[in-house]
Amino acid sequence: MPVPSRGARLLTPSPSTGERMAAPAPDPQFVLRGARSAVHALHFCDGAQGRPLLLSGSLHGLVHVWSLQTRRPLATLDGHGGQCVTWLHTLPWGPQLLSQGRDLKLCLWDLEEGRNAVVDTVCLESVGFCRASVLAEAPRRWMLAVPGRGSDEVQVLELPSKTSVSCLKPAAGARLGMPMCLQLWQAESSPRPLLLAGYEDGSLALWDVSARKVCSRVACHSEPVMGLALDPRRARGVSGSAEKALAVWSLEGQQALQVCGTHELTNPGIADLKIRPDSKILATAGWDHRVRVFQWRTMRPLAVLAFHSATVHCVAFDAAGLLAAGSGDQRISVWSLYPPT
Amino acid sequence: MSSKVTIGSDIGQARRAVEQLRMEAGIDRVKVSKAAGDLLQFCTEQAKSDPFLVGIPAATNPFKEKKPCAIL
Numbered sequence: 001m002p003v004p005s006r007g008a009r010l011l012t013p014s015p016s017t018g019e020r021m022a023a024p025a026p027d028p029q030f031v032l033r034g035a036r037s038a039v040h041a042l043h044f045c046d047g048a049q050g051r052p053l054l055l056s057g058s059l060h061g062l063v064h065v066w067s068l069q070t071r072r073p074l075a076t077l078d079g080h081g082g083q084c085v086t087w088l089h090t091l092p093w094g095p096q097l098l099s100q101g102r103d104l105k106l107c108l109w110d111l112e113e114g115r116n117a118v119v120d121t122v123c124l125e126s127v128g129f130c131r132a133s134v135l136a137e138a139p140r141r142w143m144l145a146v147p148g149r150g151s152d153e154v155q156v157l158e159l160p161s162k163t164s165v166s167c168l169k170p171a172a173g174a175r176l177g178m179p180m181c182l183q184l185w186q187a188e189s190s191p192r193p194l195l196l197a198g199y200e201d202g203s204l205a206l207w208d209v210s211a212r213k214v215c216s217r218v219a220c221h222s223e224p225v226m227g228l229a230l231d232p233r234r235a236r237g238v239s240g241s242a243e244k245a246l247a248v249w250s251l252e253g254q255q256a257l258q259v260c261g262t263h264e265l266t267n268p269g270i271a272d273l274k275i276r277p278d279s280k281i282l283a284t285a286g287w288d289h290r291v292r293v294f295q296w297r298t299m300r301p302l303a304v305l306a307f308h309s310a311t312v313h314c315v316a317f318d319a320a321g322l323l324a325a326g327s328g329d330q331r332i333s334v335w336s337l338y339p340p341t
Numbered sequence: 342m343s344s345k346v347t348i349g350s351d352i353g354q355a356r357r358a359v360e361q362l363r364m365e366a367g368i369d370r371v372k373v374s375k376a377a378g379d380l381l382q383f384c385t386e387q388a389k390s391d392p393f394l395v396g397i398p399a400a401t402n403p404f405k406e407k408k409p410c411a412i413l
Contacts (some may be wrong), residue, residue: 129373
């Protein structure tokens with residue numbers, strides 16, 4: 001049973017004694033209602049004419065495009081046949097959207113000026129819940145990592161041609177289990193793309209995609225890794241799992257993974273984590289209905305946001321510093337905390 | 342998993358909710374790879390005896406048409 005807490009808390013140092021005391025955290029800036037089922041995926045993007053948009057994927061297969069100015073859905077995309085949408089991502093060029101669903105399809109949408117059409121589909125072969133990852137190089141050639149056909153495989157495809165670049169299969173004795181979360185990454189120093197994958201056995205592996213071998217592997221958690229977030233600037237990241245601890249790790253020389261430390265939470269289970277684009281703040285989505293906010297550099301807890309009444313499935317950050325959280329209670333809460341200066 | 346916590350005015354209701362949640366929290370978790378594999382194996386094994394896939398033979402179907410309709 002989750003440990004109850006007295007509402008949302010902001011942990012600020014008391015001006016008189018300097019000790020940290022719990023002050024009531026601000027309410028969400030606004031709440032988006034109307035998703036009509038549990039929210040499992042969130043993604044901020046810029047719409048046409050500079051309108052900021054929030055995309056949400058729901059349990060019943062709908063992708064809602066929310067306007068952050070009117071706070072109403074502008075459009076609803078129904079492309080996954082009633083099956084849950086688990087991941088959303090927009091490509092940096094033009095209004096193109098990627099949506100991954102439990103119907104084993106990854107759809108590419110064209111959202112140009114009023115159009116809501118699927119232009120391409122990638123068929124997925126894994127029945128797991130692992131979200132895909134994109135490395136967007138150029139419109140003519142970009143990479144997509146998805147869980148593969150074998151239960152422990154990761155397939156890296158080149159799009160839009162949909163040709164297979166690599167099939168990353170661990171050695172027979174590795175017993176990593178299913179891949180649970182993926183992150184494609186290209187360091188500035190080397191042109192070789194790397195893939196970070198969290199597995200069911202609680203370990204993280206760093207793959208060299210072209211060479212198809214594991215550069216480094218580290219055991220972070222005792223339970224399956226549920227989500228990971230990478231800060232490419234600092235070559236550090238954090239992962240959450242079904243247990244109580246978050247693991248902070250670094251990529252030494254961008255080749256060797258090393259656990260720097262762990263951070264114990266009050267309740268077990270993290271569904272998602274994201275680091276804000278300016279690398280200042282980390283937000284975690286908890287099974288205990290709470291969003292926890294940390295200072296990323298030091299992992300100092302900043303706030304516990306207890307707004308939702310069901311598991312928080314996903315969190316997302318805006319370039320402007322807005323934090324959105326999607327939950328099983330069918331609501332999306334949007335918070336403005338510690339706005340970037 | 343998405344059980345809403347209702348603050349029932351009835352103590353009995355609250356007690357039952359706690360019992361249910363306690364039971365749910367005590368369920369052993371199975372890894373997705375094992376559960377998915379088991380489900381797929383069960384479905385493929387039972388596919389031949391699934392009336393939705395194989396169909397019901399006309400002899401044993403109680404709802405088949407006895408006499409064809411004629412429009413007068």
